[in-house]
Amino acid sequence: MVALVNWTTLHTKVLPSLLAGTSRHPLPGELIRISDPSSDGALEMLSLMGQALRLERPLTPDSFIVELEIKDERKILADGLRRPLIRLLTAKNATEHPARALARAFDRLRLRPHPFDLPLIDAFVRSNAERLGPTAQHWVDRQKPDAGTQSHFDPELLDESNWAQATLSRRVAYLEQRRREDADAARVLVESTWAHEDADARFRLLQVFQTRLSTADQSFLSTLEKDRAPRVRALAMKFLARLGAGGENPALRGCLERIKQSQSGLLRKRTVLQLELPANVKDQAASRWILQAFAEVSFSELAGAFQLTEKELIETSAKDEPLLLALAFISTSERHLDLLELVVEHLPNSWERMFESGLDTLGTMTESERQRWEEIIVHPYRKDLPTIYSLWDWLHRMTDAEAPPSVMSIALKTKLSVKVPEGERGTAPWLEVIAAICPAPQRHELREQLAEFDQSQTVIPLALLDILDGMENDRTHV
């Protein structure tokens, strides 16, 4: 067959026939000179058209998206650590704890994952974007409708001129510090952006007012009585009540109705307080009930209701576990760690009780405060350290920080491999938590102890320790 066609003819006369079907739209016979009478040339035209289409170059779009330039001052993770990082973060059955430790390290060391690795560790990036720098945040936000207009500038040093451009967690941390330095100035900063913040941001920024709360804040707090978000309103009311300006606290009244005051002692009468739980609240539910009941009550107003100082309140509650637990919650919420320490002297199992209660946040505690909190509640267990994974899992999620060296020393002194019962010894998740919270100076000792375990159980913990060491010591970060 010989076909007398050019490109245009193929497209205008042959292609339509083939698309519609030659039974309805016959091929132009004048184009084909048939040499084989048994063939009508249709299949040959099919091949010719097909080949012509194959030889057509792909179309180039008339325009392309202009990519946002993201200013990111963080160094990129060293090449030698990229693959181990990806391997660790994509390991099957790994807990979240290595990822938490790595996210902290990225933030602390002002590093960021390599941009090419972001798709490979997408889940990690999505969960920890705020700690990974502007490039990671842009990666997570790119699908959002306003992605093109969002700013992902994450300045290294915040001040009053640029604080509003940082991520929420960094703004909260900055304001926390500002409150300690100059409470009024911090309040003015919050007021300046308040109207543009979403509910979550407003709540977190308002928590900052817990630090150096004073009557100077009253006017601003009063404006929040009509805030759209219920938890913002509730927190504002709590602060106002603490200032004595918010009227009676219904939560306090409810708690006082359940606290019985009595006198004990023969020679010297001492006040004794006792919390009566509702009849239908028992066992683990009791911890949860106490947490909820005392959530809106402050230490000072509770002590004041009995005309006691805060320390006296603890002493008078010393024999009553439920009330002590309530005081542990309040002192945690208000960051009164000195008071917490006194409470825990009488409530040595506070770690387990708090875990049972479902407590899920330490509020606006700084990292050092969280570590101190951990020290206080773990200290009573120094001679009999629990190895139950759920307890350590909760502890790490609460503090989201390295363990204080004293806590780690307790853990290492127990000789982990001997301490853990045989049946639990293969429990890799527990080892992952321990590795995730181990401070750098104690990693060597931990490694020695991990060598006693089955190799398959320590792959992830050891890999984590290696990567953390590398992040801290590698000088080839880009």
Place this chain on the structure above:
Amino acid sequence: MSLNLERIEALAPDQASLASARKLLKPSKWPTLAEGEGLVWGECQGSGATPYRVVVNEADAGYKCTCPSRKFPCKHSLALMWMRADRSTSFAAAPVPDWVKDWLSRRRGTSSAASKTEDEDQPKSRPSIRLTEMPEAGADADPKAEQRAAAARERNRLEREAAVLAGLEDLDTWLSDQVQHGMASFVAQTAQVCRTIGQRLVDAKASGLAGRLDALPTRLFTLQGPARPAAAIRELGQIHLISQAYRRVPVLPELLAADAKQAMGWSVTREALLSDPDALRVDAKWRVFAVISEAQPDRLRRVETWLWRQSGANGMPQCAVLIDFVPISTGAAVGGYLVGDQIDAELIFYRSTIPLRAQITTLKRGAEQINEPLTLPDETLIVSYGKYERALAQLPWLGTFPVTFRSASARRHGEQLYLHDDEGEFSLPLHTSQTTHALPLASVGPIDGIGLWNGYDFTLAWAETELGRWLRS
């Protein structure tokens, strides 16, 4: 617990495995033998295109091999343990390579085989290393039997030829029907209409064309709707082209005839390839730039290992692809090599107008991961694409082809990512599966690299950028 011969006997699934392992005890079969951190590992050339990678943990006899064998441990693992146990072969001390680390990180626990103790009841027919020292029965060839076998092979070949030609007649009828009804109609019922003719071609022993028809529905449905009818013309036109070329094999140029037979499904065994005196052999350093694994409808996984020649004279093929087929059930998702590996090997190419598919004949050194960039030609994307066009003109049913580029950029148009040549105003759409993974490239400056073009989309394999190297895997 170190490896010893008794332990190996206990691990071996049967006597045949030990006998096969014995044949692999020659160091010449192992271009790589190394040790480190309580592990031993090596590479062993098997019947596949790529050598198998084997690793053994000495402490618990855990092992892993990339071969598709369904025996555990396979003969390669046994052979490696054996060489280690009898101390007859030296293992070079080396840092643990990434492919071994990957295996370690995926291990879920100790090997169940390692938990066997000597106190357990022994199977009645426990494999014995001593028995492998006995000569195999019937090892001598029988000339008459060989003659009969050759005659049978020729008979089979003629029968197959006849069957194929008959199948092609039916294919012509079927194609004519599709042309009469039109491509729009064809696209609407592709899976249904292709299934029948595909089965017919399988029966006619035209497995190559059958495979193309099997894959056609999937190929069309990866494209946008408006593009499918034109794509159907391309694919069906190509099938007819192959069919006609095959009928003309006696008069085609030799290499094009080989291409037509290969496209029809006539395979060339490794032995036949190695014994072909005219086959193209290229001895060079080769770099792995892509490893692509794809499950096929026939329950096999096709693993393509793409190599770029880093040394040697011009005029020789710059690129090669090693193709292995492994059962999906073995779970071997990728072949033995990792992207970035360099091998020093002689390759032998299957005969073709555009030689690409090859096998390793001699591996001088085992693969090593090196960091240097690929030695790419100084050509822009559009210039390199021109090579594809010229190759397509020579081999009209050319499949996937490597395309290199310098100073290109990754650009987005809507959700689609493109590789763009600013100078030539030319773009290739990236495969949609790469949209997320390659997206970070859109934020970097000019990139150099290589990828694979299949006529519809581009699979970017390797890119050198201002932020370092980007790899597909």
